[in-house]
Amino acid sequence: MKTKDRILLESLKLFNRRGERNVSTNHIAAALDISPGNLYYHFRNKNEIVYQLFLQYEQQVRGFMTVPQERDITFQDKVNYLEDILNSMWDFRFLHQDLHHLLQDDDRLRIAYREFSSRTVADGRKILLSMAESGVLRANAEQIDALILNIWVMVVSWSSFLQSISIQNNEGGTLRKGMLKRAIYQIIALEEPFLCESVQALLPELKKHYLDGASTDPLALFPSILDDAQLS
Amino acid sequence: MKTKDRILLESLKLFNRRGERNVSTNHIAAALDISPGNLYYHFRNKNEIVYQLFLQYEQQVRGFMTVPQERDITFQDKVNYLEDILNSMWDFRFLHQDLHHLLQDDDRLRIAYREFSSRTVADGRKILLSMAESGVLRANAEQIDALILNIWVMVVSWSSFLQSISIQNNEGGTLRKGMLKRAIYQIIALEEPFLCESVQALLPELKKHYLDGASTDPLALFPSILDDAQLS
Numbered sequence: 001m002k003t004k005d006r007i008l009l010e011s012l013k014l015f016n017r018r019g020e021r022n023v024s025t026n027h028i029a030a031a032l033d034i035s036p037g038n039l040y041y042h043f044r045n046k047n048e049i050v051y052q053l054f055l056q057y058e059q060q061v062r063g064f065m066t067v068p069q070e071r072d073i074t075f076q077d078k079v080n081y082l083e084d085i086l087n088s089m090w091d092f093r094f095l096h097q098d099l100h101h102l103l104q105d106d107d108r109l110r111i112a113y114r115e116f117s118s119r120t121v122a123d124g125r126k127i128l129l130s131m132a133e134s135g136v137l138r139a140n141a142e143q144i145d146a147l148i149l150n151i152w153v154m155v156v157s158w159s160s161f162l163q164s165i166s167i168q169n170n171e172g173g174t175l176r177k178g179m180l181k182r183a184i185y186q187i188i189a190l191e192e193p194f195l196c197e198s199v200q201a202l203l204p205e206l207k208k209h210y211l212d213g214a215s216t217d218p219l220a221l222f223p224s225i226l227d228d229a230q231l232s
Numbered sequence: 233m234k235t236k237d238r239i240l241l242e243s244l245k246l247f248n249r250r251g252e253r254n255v256s257t258n259h260i261a262a263a264l265d266i267s268p269g270n271l272y273y274h275f276r277n278k279n280e281i282v283y284q285l286f287l288q289y290e291q292q293v294r295g296f297m298t299v300p301q302e303r304d305i306t307f308q309d310k311v312n313y314l315e316d317i318l319n320s321m322w323d324f325r326f327l328h329q330d331l332h333h334l335l336q337d338d339d340r341l342r343i344a345y346r347e348f349s350s351r352t353v354a355d356g357r358k359i360l361l362s363m364a365e366s367g368v369l370r371a372n373a374e375q376i377d378a379l380i381l382n383i384w385v386m387v388v389s390w391s392s393f394l395q396s397i398s399i400q401n402n403e404g405g406t407l408r409k410g411m412l413k414r415a416i417y418q419i420i421a422l423e424e425p426f427l428c429e430s431v432q433a434l435l436p437e438l439k440k441h442y443l444d445g446a447s448t449d450p451l452a453l454f455p456s457i458l459d460d461a462q463l464s
Contacts, residue, residue, distance in 0.1 A: 121451060146448065153386060164388070223346065
């Protein structure tokens with residue numbers, strides 16, 4: 001593997017584990033056993049590494065957000081889109097966990113992120129529209145507009161929401177993939193009232209899967225006050 | 233007004249305008265024309281000011297999240313809760329715009345925020361349950377659990393979502409109250425399929441109000457690429 005790719009891979013690993021803010025280019029060089037000078041030969045600063053990782057993430061998401069051309073779209077397709085997005089978010093989880101900070105530090109990333117959001121919402125709307133055409137979704141254009149925005153905000157906010165209620169933190173790295181993918185349960189619940197009967201029949205099984213053995217009770221998400229004893 | 237209260241008021245104004253991260257205790261003292269020593273007499277550091285402002289915000293929200301005791305709850309009550317919450321979020325908008333950073337810096341705030349979230353979700357669920365009892369909402373317990381969590385994530389994430397797509401920024405302070413309150417449109421859309429017919433009839437007018445003259449098209453939210461010319 002080329003040094004440039006090794007740097008990206010190691011950076012991603014460290015950013016996901018400790019949070020981007022807590023990882024310096026020196027940490028990255030040390031982890032790879034290369035000199036800081038060698039790292040700077042490939043990337044002029046940490047922002048450049050973050051930007052290149054963002055492009056990889058964007059490329060992944062763009063790759064699977066396409067409507068099948070030769071057959072009707074199914075609800076399983078929709079679930080697959082969500083699976084793919086949440087898997088990518090897991091792979092690049094440092095991005096959404098401190099997005100505000102990353103965007104504030106880098107104009108180029110801010111513009112790229114906005115374009116990425118805009119394109120993904122547009123692609124998502126096409127998917128919902130084609131689900132409406134094929135009869136899987138019973139919603140008018142206005143309902144689809146509201147729905148896609150609700151889904152998108154839920155997708156991009158779920159990980160920082162979990163973080164804000166201390167389900168995860170950069171130190172302990174307690175975010176489990178199952179907790180991240182519980183966002184899919186919430187999104188299925190969003191869409192449920194609009195889905196046709198034949199799809200509704202499949203939902204109990206699916207929802208059970210994405211609840212990941214957890215309770216539906218939203219309060220069960222909040223770590224108990226008892227946990228705080230360990231903090232002090 | 234006591235100096236302590238003047239410090240809190242001025243801090244809130246500056247944090248909302250410029251972002252908490254860009255405002256130092258020296259900035260606050262200078263704006264009030266008091267010495268840094270005088271400020272430190274009242275607050276031992278900036279975290280303490282942020283924490284006291286959070287307590288004010290929490291107090292406000294706790295004040296109005298109660299179910300009416302002597303009559304049935306109505307859909308208008310529900311809209312009022314959302315109005316009140318979004319108004320409080322506007323008053324203390326710096327909190328949700330960089331929550332991750334604030335929570336990471338202060339264990340005490342992190343614990344208080346988690347308790348606040350947990351209590352507000354519990355109160356919100358009581359409200360939805362009592363709407364179901366009075367027949368305004370037709371949803372079972374599982375649907376209510378999913379719904380309250382979706383509503384809560386939308387409420388607390390909307391302002392940072394707008395920020396991430398450059399609708400607002402700390403420099404220009406371009407967040408308008410109308411854009412923040414558009415969250416209510418999104419939440420009405422979330423609840424719509426579960427509402428009884430008599431309430432459904434009221435929704436077109438309400439939704440028009442919270443769209444704030446904007447398009448339903450989610451892409452209209454994304455500033456055009458042309459705006460970027462002004463960034464560089």
